[in-house]
Amino acid sequence: MSTDGTDAHPIRSLTVLPARRADVELHTADGLTLVGELAVPEHAPPAATLVTLHPLPTHGGYMDSHIYRKAAWRLPAMADLAVLRFNTRGTASPRGTSGGAFDGGLAERFDVAAAIEFVEFHDLPRPWLVGWSFGSELVLMHGRDPAIEGAILLSPPLHRATDADLDAWAAFGKPLVVLVPELDDYLRPDEARARFARVPQAEVIGVDGAKHLWVGESSVRRVLDEIVGHVLPDHPLPLPTEWAGDTVEATA
Template identity: 80%
Template sequence: MTTPATATPIRALTVLPATREDVELHTADGLTLVGELARPVGRPPAATLVTLHPLPTHGGYMDSHIYRKAAWRLPALADLAVLRFNTRGTSSPRGTSQGEFDAGVSERFDVHAAIEFAEFHDLPRRWLVGWSFGTEIALMHGRDPSIEGAILLSPPLKRATDADLDAWAAFGKPLVVLVPEHDDYLRPDEARERFARVPQAEVIPVEGAKHLWVGESSVRRVLDEIVAHVRPGFPVPLPTTWDGPSTTGDAAVAHLGSSATSASEESA
């Protein structure tokens, strides 16, 4: 297919059209969490991503770069809704969620509030997408019958235990596990062994990638895998150019954060 002359490359800071709104989530233990919902313009979403961010004590928040780029691109490129939010005690340019970080324990209320928000707002075919710490709270607290499955990015399997894996196996919903070749915590061979407890888990090693998925090639691989699993049959890889209006995002929130490093992100 010939690329239209007006098409422009999709770069790290490219923001494609979407309907974006600031939202609040309300937890069962009385907290208000801040977030954003991005949806396709002028049409209902085909599926929904409920995202769970990396460790907030080491730079993770709703603007962690994979999720920011998902919200910037996927409503336009794949008709997906993307719900991002700060877990309790986490701050970002959007604001600060109430409460305090609880190392994955009280965060169960945050996960449930996000799923309930998506369900209440009739966002279809809801998938959890967890990254690092977000994979832990997805495995521990995300087994809700209203979700379609979960996609895990760089799971460390430090807080989530074999008991959580066994519970997910019994839950029966799909589990897609993207494991960087050079991850700091769990590499592909060990991931295959650990996730063997979950018969429906699909472990996907990603050659050359690291825990933080730095670089546009890693970002595109992650977004392609997400779309391929939540929208079976949808054409991937996704386009790398866009023929239409776009804007440029804020570089300050387009990455994980200067305080986060692959060596320390799960140290707390």
């Protein structure tokens, strides 16, 4: 339902704030079409752009994985950020199914490149890569493009990305922010600090009580605050928990 805009209303897990949203297609160098969505601020040019890379599609990851869906629902209005979400090759969601087949992170290099090229072609400013779990591996392996300003990793397992990828990011020199849940299933904060010590510009942030999937509104708010705080250092934080303008409540 919509509010009348006269009172502040709590932002709940299914609250959608105003933005201009459009279905988009990305086209890869190896001939595939990937489906996605671009959300931009309703009445202002974006201050920066988030290019999101979702968790492992063979284990339920896709463009609607909840952190990214809520980023697209909230951050264009709250922080004037553009949010690009898309399904990597072979991945399906209500938006549709991207062409091709899952390749374990190898051919997905074309998907990452297509997303960055989309941002450049559409003159979206100051792109940051945001990779979650499998998406964090794609960032480390394939995200070192001079067009990006930096990257934020959520729950990096470091299964596919190697020390060589970390060394390459160190040489790349762009900022790397690493959010590691205290109770992660794969890589916990102390080990993450040891592994990412190879990247001098990496900032590893352990998040107390959080788990790999960042379930719960407190975890979502922490992630979105960290993203905005690093991409837009002068933006007021924490982000609001109420909204005085129009909202819509999405279906689950």
